[in-house]
Amino acid sequence: MSPLQYQKRLRLMEARRLMLIENVDVTNAAYQVGYESASQFSREYPRMFGMSPIKDIGQLRKV
Numbered sequence: 499m500s501p502l503q504y505q506k507r508l509r510l511m512e513a514r515r516l517m518l519i520e521n522v523d524v525t526n527a528a529y530q531v532g533y534e535s536a537s538q539f540s541r542e543y544p545r546m547f548g549m550s551p552i553k554d555i556g557q558l559r560k561v
Contacts, residue, residue, distance in 0.1 A: 510546050513539070517555045524551045 499507070513527040522530065528539035540551065547554045 506542065507546065509533070510543060513543070513551075514547065514554070517551060518558055527551075 509531040513531045513533075516522040516527040516530060517524065524540070525536045528536045533539040543551045543554070549557070
């Protein structure tokens with residue numbers, strides 16, 4: 499894993515935590531972890547977690 503991939507992974511994991519634990523919305527979570535574009539965040543999130551941020555957080559909250 500390259501340093502850039504590692505940084506992206508950390509950002510996405512932190513955004514997931516913010517949305518799940520602190521109830522931060524998708525756009526604010528993206529900006530808080532350093533994304534300049536919410537649309538870029540929304541494209542990269544499913545690549546890591548397999549579904550959109552809203553669906554992923556919804557699934558995690560059901561568990």
